[in-house]
Amino acid sequence: MNFALILRIVAVLLFLIASFMLIPAGIAWYHGETGPLLSFAVPILGAFILSSVLFFLLRKAERELRPRDGFMLVALSWISAAALGALPLRLSGTIPRYVDAFFETMSGFTTTGATILTDIEALPYSMLFWRSLTHWLGGMGIIVLTVAVFPLLGVGGLQLMKAEAPGPSVDKITPKVTETAKILWLIYLGLTVLQTVLLLFGGLNLFEALTHTFGTLATGGFSPRAASVGHYTSAYVHVVITVFMILAGTNFILYYKALTRQFTSVFRDAELRSYLGIFATAALVMAVALTRSGTYSSFGESLRYAGFQAASILTTTGYATADFALWPQITQLLLFTLMFFGGCAGSTGGGIKIVRIVTLAKQGFHEMKYLLHPRGVFQVTFGGQTVRKNVLYAISAFVFLYLILLLTTSLVVASGGFDIVTSFTTALATLGNIGPGFGRIGPVENYAFFPDYIKWYLGFIMLTGRLEVFTILVIFTPTFWRN
Amino acid sequence: MNFALILRIVAVLLFLIASFMLIPAGIAWYHGETGPLLSFAVPILGAFILSSVLFFLLRKAERELRPRDGFMLVALSWISAAALGALPLRLSGTIPRYVDAFFETMSGFTTTGATILTDIEALPYSMLFWRSLTHWLGGMGIIVLTVAVFPLLGVGGLQLMKAEAPGPSVDKITPKVTETAKILWLIYLGLTVLQTVLLLFGGLNLFEALTHTFGTLATGGFSPRAASVGHYTSAYVHVVITVFMILAGTNFILYYKALTRQFTSVFRDAELRSYLGIFATAALVMAVALTRSGTYSSFGESLRYAGFQAASILTTTGYATADFALWPQITQLLLFTLMFFGGCAGSTGGGIKIVRIVTLAKQGFHEMKYLLHPRGVFQVTFGGQTVRKNVLYAISAFVFLYLILLLTTSLVVASGGFDIVTSFTTALATLGNIGPGFGRIGPVENYAFFPDYIKWYLGFIMLTGRLEVFTILVIFTPTFWRN
Numbered sequence: 001m002n003f004a005l006i007l008r009i010v011a012v013l014l015f016l017i018a019s020f021m022l023i024p025a026g027i028a029w030y031h032g033e034t035g036p037l038l039s040f041a042v043p044i045l046g047a048f049i050l051s052s053v054l055f056f057l058l059r060k061a062e063r064e065l066r067p068r069d070g071f072m073l074v075a076l077s078w079i080s081a082a083a084l085g086a087l088p089l090r091l092s093g094t095i096p097r098y099v100d101a102f103f104e105t106m107s108g109f110t111t112t113g114a115t116i117l118t119d120i121e122a123l124p125y126s127m128l129f130w131r132s133l134t135h136w137l138g139g140m141g142i143i144v145l146t147v148a149v150f151p152l153l154g155v156g157g158l159q160l161m162k163a164e165a166p167g168p169s170v171d172k173i174t175p176k177v178t179e180t181a182k183i184l185w186l187i188y189l190g191l192t193v194l195q196t197v198l199l200l201f202g203g204l205n206l207f208e209a210l211t212h213t214f215g216t217l218a219t220g221g222f223s224p225r226a227a228s229v230g231h232y233t234s235a236y237v238h239v240v241i242t243v244f245m246i247l248a249g250t251n252f253i254l255y256y257k258a259l260t261r262q263f264t265s266v267f268r269d270a271e272l273r274s275y276l277g278i279f280a281t282a283a284l285v286m287a288v289a290l291t292r293s294g295t296y297s298s299f300g301e302s303l304r305y306a307g308f309q310a311a312s313i314l315t316t317t318g319y320a321t322a323d324f325a326l327w328p329q330i331t332q333l334l335l336f337t338l339m340f341f342g343g344c345a346g347s348t349g350g351g352i353k354i355v356r357i358v359t360l361a362k363q364g365f366h367e368m369k370y371l372l373h374p375r376g377v378f379q380v381t382f383g384g385q386t387v388r389k390n391v392l393y394a395i396s397a398f399v400f401l402y403l404i405l406l407l408t409t410s411l412v413v414a415s416g417g418f419d420i421v422t423s424f425t426t427a428l429a430t431l432g433n434i435g436p437g438f439g440r441i442g443p444v445e446n447y448a449f450f451p452d453y454i455k456w457y458l459g460f461i462m463l464t465g466r467l468e469v470f471t472i473l474v475i476f477t478p479t480f481w482r483n
Numbered sequence: 484m485n486f487a488l489i490l491r492i493v494a495v496l497l498f499l500i501a502s503f504m505l506i507p508a509g510i511a512w513y514h515g516e517t518g519p520l521l522s523f524a525v526p527i528l529g530a531f532i533l534s535s536v537l538f539f540l541l542r543k544a545e546r547e548l549r550p551r552d553g554f555m556l557v558a559l560s561w562i563s564a565a566a567l568g569a570l571p572l573r574l575s576g577t578i579p580r581y582v583d584a585f586f587e588t589m590s591g592f593t594t595t596g597a598t599i600l601t602d603i604e605a606l607p608y609s610m611l612f613w614r615s616l617t618h619w620l621g622g623m624g625i626i627v628l629t630v631a632v633f634p635l636l637g638v639g640g641l642q643l644m645k646a647e648a649p650g651p652s653v654d655k656i657t658p659k660v661t662e663t664a665k666i667l668w669l670i671y672l673g674l675t676v677l678q679t680v681l682l683l684f685g686g687l688n689l690f691e692a693l694t695h696t697f698g699t700l701a702t703g704g705f706s707p708r709a710a711s712v713g714h715y716t717s718a719y720v721h722v723v724i725t726v727f728m729i730l731a732g733t734n735f736i737l738y739y740k741a742l743t744r745q746f747t748s749v750f751r752d753a754e755l756r757s758y759l760g761i762f763a764t765a766a767l768v769m770a771v772a773l774t775r776s777g778t779y780s781s782f783g784e785s786l787r788y789a790g791f792q793a794a795s796i797l798t799t800t801g802y803a804t805a806d807f808a809l810w811p812q813i814t815q816l817l818l819f820t821l822m823f824f825g826g827c828a829g830s831t832g833g834g835i836k837i838v839r840i841v842t843l844a845k846q847g848f849h850e851m852k853y854l855l856h857p858r859g860v861f862q863v864t865f866g867g868q869t870v871r872k873n874v875l876y877a878i879s880a881f882v883f884l885y886l887i888l889l890l891t892t893s894l895v896v897a898s899g900g901f902d903i904v905t906s907f908t909t910a911l912a913t914l915g916n917i918g919p920g921f922g923r924i925g926p927v928e929n930y931a932f933f934p935d936y937i938k939w940y941l942g943f944i945m946l947t948g949r950l951e952v953f954t955i956l957v958i959f960t961p962t963f964w965r966n
C-alpha cells in the first residue's frame with residue numbers, strides 16, 4: 001500500500017475542501033454570525049496547515065498508484081472530507097454532538113440527504129449553506145469517479161461505460177481523468193448556473209435558489225426549509241426542480257455528446273430511454289391513483305405531485321412536496337419499488353442504477369432462450385455493443401451484494417428495536433443515498449432518534465452505497481491486505 | 484408443441500390424483516360425512532372417466548418431448564392438479580367459492596401453506612385430510628422435479644446438482660428419472676412413516692400425526708388446528724417437528740448418500756453446512772433476544788420457540804408455535820431475512836435456496852479479487868467442483884428475476900389498498916412458498932380478505948415460485964411460441 005502518496009492526495013483534497021469552506025465563512029461574516037464564523041475559521045486554518053505540512057513531508061512519495069491504493073484513496077477521501085466538514089457544525093454548537101455532525105456531513109458528501117436535524121430553519125445561514133455545499137461537492141466528486149475512474153478500475157460492471165467516456169485515450173489514467181473531469185465539471189457548473197437562475201425567476205432568493213440547486217444537481221435532498229420543496233407552493237418551482245432532478249439523474253456523458261452535436265447517440269441511449277420510461281410510467285400510475293383517491297383536486301395537480309415525488313425517489317434525491325406517507329398504498333409501493341432502481345450510471349444518482357437493471361433484465365430474458373435452445377448463442381447487448389461476460393459477472397455480483405447489504409443493514413437497524421418498514425427502508429434510503437423512506441424515516445421525519453451505533457453504521461452504509469459497494473467492501477477482504 | 488403427449492401425461496397425473504382422493508373419500512365414509520363423500524365421489528369418477536378417455540384418444544401421440552413441451556407439461560400438471568383438487572372443497576360447500584378453493588389447493592400442491600380458511604377446525608375430517616395430502620403429493624412431485632428433471636433442463640442453475648444425482652446416466656432422461664424417482668420416494672415415504680410414529684408417541688392421534696407430517700415433510704404448513712403447531716404444548720412435539728422441518732429442507736440426495744454410507748460426502752456438503760449454519764445462527768440470536776425481552780421465562784424455552792420459527796421460515800414451511808408478530812423487532816427482521824433464503828436445492832423447501840446464495844456470495848468475493856488482480860484467474864467452486872460459467876449466469880438471472888417478481892407482486896397486492904409490510908411480505912410468502920408473513924398475513928392471520936384478482940394472481944405466483952421461476956416465465960416469452 002502506497003500510504004504516503006494516498007495521504008498526500010488526501011491532503012490536497014482537504015486543502016480544497018477547506019478552501020470551499022471559505023464561502024460559508026464569508027456568509028457567516030456577511031450575516032454577522034460570529035460563532036459560526038469562528039467555527040469555520042478554526043477548521044479552515046487547521047486544515048490549511050495540516051495539509052500543507054503533510055504535502056511537504058510526503059513530497060518524496062512514490063508516484064505509482066495501484067488499484068488497491070485507488071480504493072483506499074477514494075474511501076479515505078470521503079471519510080476525511082466528512083470528518084473535516086463536520087467540525088464547523090459541531091464547534092458552532094449547531095449540532096451539539098460529533099456523531100450527529102459526522103452523520104449529517106457524510107449524508108451531505110454522499111449526496112444522501114438523510115438529516116438528523118429536527119429544527120432546520122433555526123440554523124444559521126452559513127451552516128445551512130455549508131450543509132448544502134457538501135452535496136454539491138460530493139456530486140462533483142462522484143461524477144468524475146463513476147465516469148472516469150470506476151470504469152477503469154472495473155468496479156461493479158461500470159466498464160460498460162468505458163467506451164463511452166469522452167477523452168483521447170483509455171490507456172493512461174491521468175490525462176484522461178483530468179480532461180474528462182474538466183469537461184464534466186463545466187457541464188455541472190453550467191447546469192448549476194441555469195437552475196439557480198430559473199429558481200430566481202420563480203421568486204426564490206439567491207440563498208434558497210443556490211442551496212436547492214446544490215441539493216437537486218447532486219441528487220442530495222438537503223433543503224434549508226423544514227417542509228423541503230413543499231415550502232414553495234409555486235407550480236413553476238416544483239416543475240423546475242422536477243426537471244433538474246431528472247437531468248441530474250442522467251448520465252453526464254450524454255450532455256457532452258449533446259454539446260458536441262451527437263444527438264442520435266443521445267436519443268438512442270438505451271439507459272436513458274429505460275430511465276425516462278420508468279419515470280413516466282411511475283409518475284402516470286401515481287397520478288391516476290392520486291386523482292382517483294381525491295388526494296388532489298385535478299389530474300394536472302396530481303401529476304405535478306406524483307412527477308415530483310417519482311423523480312425525487314428514482315433519482316435518489318429525496319426532496320418532498322407532500323407527505324407521501326399519507327398517499328394511497330399503491331403510490332407508496334411504487335415509490336418503495338423506485339427506491340431499488342436509482343439514477344443512470346455517470347450521474348449523481350445513487351441506487352442500483354438503470355444500466356445494471358436493464359442489463360440483468362436482458363440477461364434474464366436470454367437465460368430463457370437458452371432453456372429452449374440449449375445450444376444457441378445469445379449475447380446481451382447494450383447500446384448496440386455486446387456486453388462482455390466479465391461485465392455481466394460484475395453487475396450480477398453488485399446486485400447480489402447490494403441485496404445482502406440491504407438485509408444486513410435492516411438487521412442492524414432492527415437491533416435498535418425498530419419495525420420492519422423503518423428498518424428495511426432505512427437500509428434502502430441510506431445504501432441507495434436517497435434520504436427519506438417510510439415508517440419512522442418518512443418524508444416529514446428525520447434520523448435524529450437513532451442510537452449512536454446505528455448512526456455510525458449508517459454513515460458507513462451511505463459511503464458504501466455511494467462508492468458503488470465494491471470500493472468499500474474490497475477493503476475488508478483478506479486479499480486486500482495480503483503482501 | 485407436442486400437445487397430444489402433454490395432455491396424455493396430464494391425464495395420467497389426474498388419474499393418479501383422483502386415486503389419491505380415494506383416501507379422504509374413505510375417511511368421509513368412515514366418519515359418516517355424507518356430503519363430503521359425494522363431493523369426492525363425483526370428481527374422482529369424472530377424473531377417472533375423462534383421463535381414461537384422453538389417454539385412449541391420444542394413444543397415437545408422438546413420443547418425443549422437447550424442452551418446451553417439458554415446461555408446458557410441468558405447468559399444466561400443477562394447474563390441473565389444483566383445478567381438480569379444488570372441486571371436493573367447492574362441491575361440499577366447505578369452501579363456498581371456487582376461487583378460494585383453487586387458491587387453497589394451489590397453496591397445497593405448491594407446498595405454500597397460505598390459507599383462506601378462517602375457521603379451520605370447523606371443516607370435516609375428510610376435507611382437512613385432503614388439504615394436507617395435497618402438500619404431501621406436491622412435495623413428492625417437487626423433489627423429483629428439482630433433483631432429476633430441472634437439472635437436465637438447466638432451470639435456474641440447478642445443473643449444479645446434475646453430477647450429484649444418483650442413477651446410472653445423465654444422458655437418457657427416462658430411465659434416470661424413473662430410477663431416481665423410485666429412490667427419492669422411498670426416502671420420502673420412510674421419513675413420513677418415521678415422523679408419524681414419533682408424533683404418535685407424542686400423544687397425537689393418527690389423523691393429527693399424519694396431517695402434520697404431510698405439512699412438515701412437504702415444507703407446506705397446513706395444519707388441521709387453528710393455532711397451527713402452537714395447539715400442542717408438548718416440547719417433544721415442537722422438537723420433533725423442528726427436526727423434521729430441517730430434514731425436509733435438506734437435499735434429498737444426501738439421504739441417498741447416507742443410506743449408501745457415503746458419510747464424508749454428506750458431512751462435506753457445502754450447501755448443508757451453510758444451511759445448518761444459517762439456521763443455528765438465526766435461532767441462537769432470536770433465542771437471546773427472546774430471553775432478554777422476557778418473552779419466555781428461560782433460555783431453553785426461548786431456544787425452542789426460536790428454533791421452531793427459524794426452521795419453519797427458513798425451510799419455507801410456515802408452521803407457528805407462537806404469534807411472532809408480537810416478538811421483539813430484531814427477531815421479526817431475522818425471520819423477514821430468512822424469508823429470502825429458503826431450503827436446500829433438491830428438498831421440498833422453496834425460496835431462492837441456499838446453494839444459489841452461497842454460489843453468488845462466493846462469486847461476489849471473487850469479483851473483489853478481480854478488482855485487485857485484474858489479470859488473475861479465479862474460479863467459483865462448489866463442493867470441490869468448479870461452477871461452470873453458464874450455471875453462474877443462470878443463478879444470477881434467477882435471483883434477479885426473483886427480485887423483480889417480488890416487487891411486481893408487491894405492487895399487485897398494494898393495488899388492493901394494502902400497506903408496504905403486507906404487500907411485500909405477501910410477495911415473499913407466496914413466491915417463496917412460505918405461507919405466513921407480516922402485517923395482515925401474520926402468523927395468526929389468513930389470506931381470506933384479499934380480493935379475487937389478487938387471489939388468482941397469488942395462485943400464479945405460488946406456482947411460479949414453486950417451479951423455479953423460469954419454468955413458468957419461459958412460457959410467456961415470444962421465443963416459446965415461435966415455430
